[in-house]
Amino acid sequence: MAVCSGSAGLTPPERAELLTVLSEDADDAVRQRAENALLTQSVEALAAALAGEHPAAQLFRYCGSNLIDKPAIAAALIKNSRCPVQFLTSAAKALPTSTVQELMQDLDKLSSNRSLVAALAQSTSLTAEQRQQLEELLADKPESESAFAEAVGAIDATDEQRVTLLQRLAGMRVVERVQLALKGNREERMALIRDPCKVVQRAVLQSSRLTDREVETFSSMASLTEEVLRVIANSRSFRRNYTITMNLMNNPKTPLDVTLHMLSSITVPDLKKLAANRNISDTLRSAALRLQVQRTQNRTG
Numbered sequence: 001m002a003v004c005s006g007s008a009g010l011t012p013p014e015r016a017e018l019l020t021v022l023s024e025d026a027d028d029a030v031r032q033r034a035e036n037a038l039l040t041q042s043v044e045a046l047a048a049a050l051a052g053e054h055p056a057a058q059l060f061r062y063c064g065s066n067l068i069d070k071p072a073i074a075a076a077l078i079k080n081s082r083c084p085v086q087f088l089t090s091a092a093k094a095l096p097t098s099t100v101q102e103l104m105q106d107l108d109k110l111s112s113n114r115s116l117v118a119a120l121a122q123s124t125s126l127t128a129e130q131r132q133q134l135e136e137l138l139a140d141k142p143e144s145e146s147a148f149a150e151a152v153g154a155i156d157a158t159d160e161q162r163v164t165l166l167q168r169l170a171g172m173r174v175v176e177r178v179q180l181a182l183k184g185n186r187e188e189r190m191a192l193i194r195d196p197c198k199v200v201q202r203a204v205l206q207s208s209r210l211t212d213r214e215v216e217t218f219s220s221m222a223s224l225t226e227e228v229l230r231v232i233a234n235s236r237s238f239r240r241n242y243t244i245t246m247n248l249m250n251n252p253k254t255p256l257d258v259t260l261h262m263l264s265s266i267t268v269p270d271l272k273k274l275a276a277n278r279n280i281s282d283t284l285r286s287a288a289l290r291l292q293v294q295r296t297q298n299r300t301g
Contacts, residue, residue, distance in 0.1 A: 004033040012045035017055065020062040038062065043070050050076035060084055068094060075099040078116065081109075088119035097125040104130050107203045110137055111178040133199040136174050143196055145170040151194035154223075155187050165191060178203040186214060193218055193228065201228050205235070212241050219247035226255050233258045239265075246270060252279050259284050268295050 002008040003018045010018065019041065022034035046067065049059055060077070064087035067073040074094035077083045083091070095103075100123050103110070110117050114137075120126070121134045148169045152162050165187065169177065174197050181192045181203035193204045204210065205218075205228070215238050218224060232238050233248050245262055248254045249270075259280070266274065271292035275285050 001030070001033065004030070004037045006037075012042065013048040013052070016041045016045040017049040017052070017059050020058040021056050023062060024058050043067065043072050047072040047076040050080055055080065055082065057084075060087065064090070070094070071096045071099075078103070078119070081113070085115045088115055089122050092119040092121075092123045095123055095125065100125040100130070104133065105206075107178055107199065107206055108182055110134075111175040111182075111203070114138070114175070129198075133202070136197045136199045137178070139174050139197075142171055142173055143169070147196050148191060148194075151191045155190045157187050161187070174200065182207050183209070185209075186211075189214060190217075193221075194223060198225070198227060201225065202231060205231055212238075212244070216241065216243050216247060219244045220251060222251055222253045224253060226253055229254045230258055233262065249274055249284075250277060250280065252281070256281055256283060260287060263287055263291060266291075268292055271295070 003010065003015060003022060006015065008015070008018075016038070019034045019038045022030055023038055025031045025034065046059070046063055047070075049055060050063060050073070060080075060083060063073050063077060064084065068077065068087060068090045071094055074091040075096065077087055077091040078095065078099070100120065103116075103120060110120075117134050117137045121131065121138070126134070145166055148166055152166045152169070155162065155165075157165070169180075169191065172180065177192060177195060177197070177200045180188055181195070181200050184192070184207075186209075189204045189207060189210065192200050195201055195204075201224075205215075215232060219229065219232055219238075229248060229251060232244065233254065238244050239262070245265060249259050249262060249266065260283075263271075263284075266288070271288045274280065274288035275292060277285065
């Protein structure tokens with residue numbers, strides 16, 4: 001009764017959670033008092049309770065049955081790994097766009113929870129690209145060895161190591177390759193950056209074990225997709241490495257809008273080299289030449 005009346009000295013999230021427990025109490029009087037008190041609890045307090053480490057099962061049931069249309073509740077439910085599966089789809093439909101974007105970036109979480117992926121696929125906030133990534137994660141059929149042969153053949157390893165890696169990759173589902181991309185070694189990342197599935201390629205670039213040297217190599221590879229090069233270019237942490245920036249500028253596969261955007265960060269000597277590089281587009285060469293001339297005139301002026 002102290003919890004129901006608010007005299008128990010609890011924080012708002014603590015009280016909100018305990019009220020959901022008491023709302024299923026065997027005592028009719030306690031249950032009714034708790035149900036009435038719950039009607040006065042803020043969405044913020046219930047969402048904060050859901051964000052705890054071990055929320056009560058009753059809290060999930062109450063929020064999932066009564067408040068799942070509230071964006072804050074939907075986000076708290078779907079972010080909690082203990083959320084019952086039956087609430088995931090409804091929660092995904094009520095998610096704010098910002099939460100969808102945040103979840104789509106957490107490939108470790110997505111590749112470990114098929115139910116979450118299936119639920120997110122029902123969201124109306126997805127871009128076409130994000131929907132494709134989710135569909136790839138839901139795919140169960142492994143790729144053939146031929147899909148990885150060229151990529152594995154290019155890594156620095158012994159023939160025996162290449163054969164072993166090729167056989168492993170060919171037997172893996174997409175979610176397993178995502179996990180390998182996130183947590184594997186350098187050779188595995190070097191092969192998976194050219195994986196047939198875009199979501200695996202993105203996982204490589206999200207790996208906590210990825211080094212600047214590897215990204216320098218990736219940024220110079222004309223065999224990579226434009227999307228991978230765009231992701232590298234859009235990363236502030238990667239662009240802080242000037243070698244990566246220059247590799248992207250000199251890579252004919254880097255999208256033109258990306259290279260033109262980065263042109264202002266290039267030094268005058270390197271602008272001169274870009275203007276003479278016939279492997280890149282004429283548009284980029286001309287823009288580099290104009291900027292070089294402009295900066296040189298400004299200095300002399």
